[in-house]
Amino acid sequence: MTAVAAEADSVATGPAVDVPLPGGFTLRRHVPATAGRAPVVDVLVGGVGPAAAAVATATALAHATTHRPYGLVVSAGIAGGFRPLAPLGTVVVADAVVQADLGARTADGYLAVEELGFGRSAHRVPEGLTRAAAEALAHDGQPHVVGTVLTVSTVTGTADRAAELAERHPGAAAEAMEGFGVAEAAAAYGVPVMEVRAVSNAVGPRDRAAWRIPEALDALRRAFGLLTHTVFADSAVVDTVLAGTDPDSEGIPQ
Numbered sequence: 001m002t003a004v005a006a007e008a009d010s011v012a013t014g015p016a017v018d019v020p021l022p023g024g025f026t027l028r029r030h031v032p033a034t035a036g037r038a039p040v041v042d043v044l045v046g047g048v049g050p051a052a053a054a055v056a057t058a059t060a061l062a063h064a065t066t067h068r069p070y071g072l073v074v075s076a077g078i079a080g081g082f083r084p085l086a087p088l089g090t091v092v093v094a095d096a097v098v099q100a101d102l103g104a105r106t107a108d109g110y111l112a113v114e115e116l117g118f119g120r121s122a123h124r125v126p127e128g129l130t131r132a133a134a135e136a137l138a139h140d141g142q143p144h145v146v147g148t149v150l151t152v153s154t155v156t157g158t159a160d161r162a163a164e165l166a167e168r169h170p171g172a173a174a175e176a177m178e179g180f181g182v183a184e185a186a187a188a189y190g191v192p193v194m195e196v197r198a199v200s201n202a203v204g205p206r207d208r209a210a211w212r213i214p215e216a217l218d219a220l221r222r223a224f225g226l227l228t229h230t231v232f233a234d235s236a237v238v239d240t241v242l243a244g245t246d247p248d249s250e251g252i253p254q
């Protein structure tokens with residue numbers, strides 16, 4: 001799942017066929033030319049923000065249920081990186097996908113929905129998947145970090161807001177705008193979810209001229225070229241998670 005076409009072009013290359021979905025969505029299906037470890041990869045541009053991402057992801061998952069169910073859903077794209085953990089060009093592998101602005105702002109500070117007594121604002125990524133992705137990237141020498149990826153509906157544009165988010169989420173490595181929507185849809189269908197982002201800009205005072213989108217898209221392309229043929233193809237990893245034998249496949253991070 002990506003937000004925009006440029007991100008979709010980076011996460012999967014090569015021959016593909018278009019598959020029309022209900023709701024006007026079209027997913028791009030990449031079928032490996034030769035039998036082997038490469039998996040079938042469906043790439044869908046879902047739009048910007050958690051609501052658009054959830055709708056698009058749920059549409060693809062519902063369609064797949066009557067065809068070929070998915071083994072894994074991945075939210076992918078560019079992101080803002082929290083300094084100093086995730087500098088420009090770093091690939092961030094989420095260990096948790098957290099909606100950072102789903103709650104209430106009170107005189108005593110922010111309350112997440114869990115503290116309000118309803119809903120959830122976090123999904124943990126199965127640890128086996130996170131670890132396998134980090135190991136593959138490390139083995140290939142790609143700059144990467146494992147951490148929480150925040151989902152926000154408003155891009156952070158001030159130092160104060162960046163500091164507030166970092167204080168509330170000490171493990172945060174990046175912020176983007178779709179992961180939690182993708183994760184909610186995946187959870188509804190019982191499919192494990194990952195989020196993999198490449199840092200195009202720093203989380204902080206808005207400075208559009210400093211965004212390094214082409215470099216981030218290149219990093220994303222390299223990472224997905226690798227992960228597709230390792231972690232995503234490794235049905236043993238995915239099957240372990242699906243079978244519920246991964247002890248870390250459940251639980252909501254604080």
Ligand SMILES: O=C(O)c1cccc(C(=O)CC[C@H]2O[C@@H](n3cnc4c(=O)[nH]cnc43)[C@H](O)[C@@H]2O)c1
Pocket residue numbers: 003004006007047048049077078079080081152154155156175176177178200201202203213
């Ligand atoms: O202008 C372009 O060429 C271009 C190419 C690829 C992607 C974009 C986007 O603007 C994608 C929007 C997307 O980016 C994520 N994002 C990136 N940085 C941040 C951030 O600091 N805070 C929140 N989100 C960020 C986000 O997921 C958006 O969907 C443009």
